[in-house]
Amino acid sequence: MSTTNPFLFGVIVSGKDFCNREDEINELKRDIQNGQNTIIYSPRRYGKTSLIFEVFRQLSDEKNLNTVYVNLYSILSETDFVETYHRALFKSLAKSPQTVFKLLSQYLKSIRPKVTVNPDGAFDLGIDFMPEIDEALTDIMDVPLRYAEKTGKNITIAFDEFQQISCIQNRSLEKKIRNIIQEQSNKISYIFLGSKHHIMEEMFSNPNRPFYRAGKHLPLKKIDRRNMTDFVVEKFNKSEKSIPKNLAEHIIDLVDNHPYYVQHYSHVIWDISEKKVNKENLERALNYTLSRESAVFLEIWDRLRLNQKKTLVALALKDKNEGIFSQAILKHFSLPPVSSLQKSLKALYDQELIEKAAGDYRIVDLFFKLWIKTTWG
Numbered sequence: 001m002s003t004t005n006p007f008l009f010g011v012i013v014s015g016k017d018f019c020n021r022e023d024e025i026n027e028l029k030r031d032i033q034n035g036q037n038t039i040i041y042s043p044r045r046y047g048k049t050s051l052i053f054e055v056f057r058q059l060s061d062e063k064n065l066n067t068v069y070v071n072l073y074s075i076l077s078e079t080d081f082v083e084t085y086h087r088a089l090f091k092s093l094a095k096s097p098q099t100v101f102k103l104l105s106q107y108l109k110s111i112r113p114k115v116t117v118n119p120d121g122a123f124d125l126g127i128d129f130m131p132e133i134d135e136a137l138t139d140i141m142d143v144p145l146r147y148a149e150k151t152g153k154n155i156t157i158a159f160d161e162f163q164q165i166s167c168i169q170n171r172s173l174e175k176k177i178r179n180i181i182q183e184q185s186n187k188i189s190y191i192f193l194g195s196k197h198h199i200m201e202e203m204f205s206n207p208n209r210p211f212y213r214a215g216k217h218l219p220l221k222k223i224d225r226r227n228m229t230d231f232v233v234e235k236f237n238k239s240e241k242s243i244p245k246n247l248a249e250h251i252i253d254l255v256d257n258h259p260y261y262v263q264h265y266s267h268v269i270w271d272i273s274e275k276k277v278n279k280e281n282l283e284r285a286l287n288y289t290l291s292r293e294s295a296v297f298l299e300i301w302d303r304l305r306l307n308q309k310k311t312l313v314a315l316a317l318k319d320k321n322e323g324i325f326s327q328a329i330l331k332h333f334s335l336p337p338v339s340s341l342q343k344s345l346k347a348l349y350d351q352e353l354i355e356k357a358a359g360d361y362r363i364v365d366l367f368f369k370l371w372i373k374t375t376w377g
């Protein structure tokens, strides 16, 4: 039995900390085995990165398969891409400094790598000399292919935050990567993950974009509500505390069954409650969380225009089934005329405070939404 807080948020979760998603896991495993490229997207913090880590973990015993995870979040140039990919690729393929030297000399043609070995035996990878960018790009992108041909193994590469590449140098990187990938055999499969829903969709669904039809779409939904409830109940039980099922459901409903917020809210509840969670603990945990975040929320709030504030209040308080443009809502929340409302929505959307979902809009940060709700409700 563990007595540390069993709820984790803001980190990658896998193994016993990963809740269900069995269907998605099985589907992805099949796709990987078939060499099928996939595109996974969802709003932020739904669990894309964790899902890939869990799938790769479950496949780690497969002798015939190598998996590579590359996070493109911070790349700002084509050179960054080559460096980031280079490091991730060789760190995944090589387990020790000895093997990394061998692999680097075997599989790189024009890039000259730099290896630093720390006293503890861990190593880091950099690039000592990079040829002209197109040559470097082809060199690094071909490594998996050369590796697969030589070893007979399959390779799966997950590019996380892949939408980043569409922001670089007039999208030239997007085109170049696509061209190289297109010529590779089915021994190499790619998984493209991204959270900027609209950018990802545009990249993969617009016939004029290089990645049109580049793979199978797998939009990640929330975790099944029942599984999420069981997960919360079990986590409490296994850590010498307990929560009645109806209160676990209450947590999940309050944060719309959003995985990150379920974990975050449960974490605080676990911290402040005694052995058995009661209703009062839930309220106190919420107040505590909202007051802790309130400085940030106030700062956001203060820089918004009046109509944008009204729009947020309406989105936070209105019934889920009522669209923001319905007459009743416009009237009830004294919203501006539709044209101004659209402007406000666009401004909020551009600031990533709201997102589009099923034809309507919703506030991205659920604690922000609850803060608005408790302040103006």
Ligand SMILES: Nc1ncnc2c1ncn2[C@@H]1O[C@H](COP(=O)(O)OP(=O)(O)O)[C@@H](O)[C@H]1O
Pocket: 008, 009, 010, 011, 012, 013, 017, 018, 019, 020, 021, 042, 043, 044, 045, 046, 047, 048, 049, 050, 051, 195, 223, 259, 260, 261, 263, 264
């Ligand atoms: N399957 C899961 N089981 C339990 N918690 C999850 C799961 N998926 C996501 N989470 C929660 O959501 C958080 C964000 O997950 P992450 O994988 O980083 O999402 P994304 O990559 O979509 O932004 C995690 O830190 C965890 O608290």
Ligand SMILES: [Mg+2]
Pocket: 048, 049, 050, 160
């Ligand atoms: Mg992620």
